[in-house]
Amino acid sequence: MAIQATKLQLSKIILENEKTDFWDELSISEQKEIKKGIKDLDNGKRISYESFLEKIS
Incomplete structure (x- = not known):
């Protein structure tokens, strides 16, 4: 019980x-890309998962 x-x-x-926030460990470039992605999603710019897979294949 003492071990537990x-x-x-x-x-x-x-x-x-x-106390480390993962955001602070990202580069400025990575932070900008994430912010851009969130903005795109907020503006309705989305693609299907299937389309994404086709683009990266």
């Missing part, structure tokens, strides 16, 4: 100390 309690305590400490 220790694991829970360690997990809690790790989660509390996790």
Whole structure:
């Protein structure tokens, strides 16, 4: 039982100390591409999954 309690305590400490946001780890270029994709979706610019697969094949 002590091992389980220790694991829970360690997990809690790790989660509390996790302050890194993945967004901050992306390059400016990657952030711009994601923002553009969100804007395109908001404006109704979408393609089907099948069309996407055809484009990358």
